[in-house]
Amino acid sequence: MNQYEEIEDELYEHHRIVADPNQTLLRIDKFLMDRLPNVTRNKIQSGIKDGFVLVNDKEIKPNYKVHPNDVITVSLPEPPRDTEVIPEEIPLNIIYEDDDLLVVNKEPGMVVHPAYQNWSGTLVNALTWHFQNLPTMPNNDGRPGLVHRIDKDTSGLLVIAKTEKTMTHLAKQFFDHSIERTYYALVWGEPEEAKGTINVNLGRSLKDRRITAPFPDGDYGQTAVTHYEVLNNLRYVSLIKCNLETGRTHQIRAHMKYLGHPLFNDATYGGDKIVKGTTFTKYKQFVDNCFKIIPRQALHAKSLGFIHPSTNEFVQFDSELPEDFKAVIAKWEHYVNFVD
Structure with missing residues (x-):
């Protein structure tokens, strides 16, 4: 075999x-x-x-x-499909817009672009309704305006190009890893180091194409670098800030799993079960209630910074944590204070 x-x-x-x-x-x-x-x-x-x-x-x-x-x-892995995108009247949470670009705060649960089993209801379907003639990157048919993406169940900021010049300008910054991207994640346990860098190759798993796997020997995959810092240590879970130096598929999710601290309720990478804590029924019930509050991986693309294609000045955009993320943090803070 x-x-x-x-x-x-x-x-x-x-x-x-x-x-x-x-x-x-x-x-x-x-x-x-x-x-x-x-x-x-x-x-x-x-x-x-x-x-x-x-x-x-x-x-x-x-x-x-x-x-x-x-x-x-x-x-x-997915059947052939026409690349035509059907515009759909879906509301967008636009936090900034000018003639060159817009910055969108994506809700959790929204797929970024049409793909197998998600041909409608995506961010791109919404973009083509609200905006005409968005540019498309070469070899990227069916994804107008997109320069990067985030996972379906990850919330947060995306920059969308409105012109060819903007798309080229931003694509080069992503290629050069000069885009500033900050994510907040709730992970299981407490990282040994409160601040650190994970520099471990990532690539498609050899057993399951849907999963990104670490290759610490560097014999496979692509270079992947994540800088992290613990913001709030809650004994059983930790709120961390991650800055991406590279942008590989599922990078933070795979890197934190490799570190032994999978994202809270990340079913793909083992975070949807108790990783840290007791086996008592009351604790398990508490964790299950937390999973119900945030029924997805606890990951949010919080801020985005880049050189504006027209002004050549550095611009930065920030977003609030979504309600489910804030609610689960508050629940853990209350629990830790209660058991102390």
């Missing part, structure tokens, strides 16, 4: 290409680049490594050379 046979996710065929009988030997990545529109060579190579590209129903290496009559299939 190879590492991909453990994955239960169904794959959907997106492309099937049969090589010409007179096909000369050609590397698979170059072959596909000529036949798949708007797909980069890096993306093709990643797809080959992840097992999404098969030749004659078999996995191949990135240096495989296509032979005459080879059958190449490209499959993905």
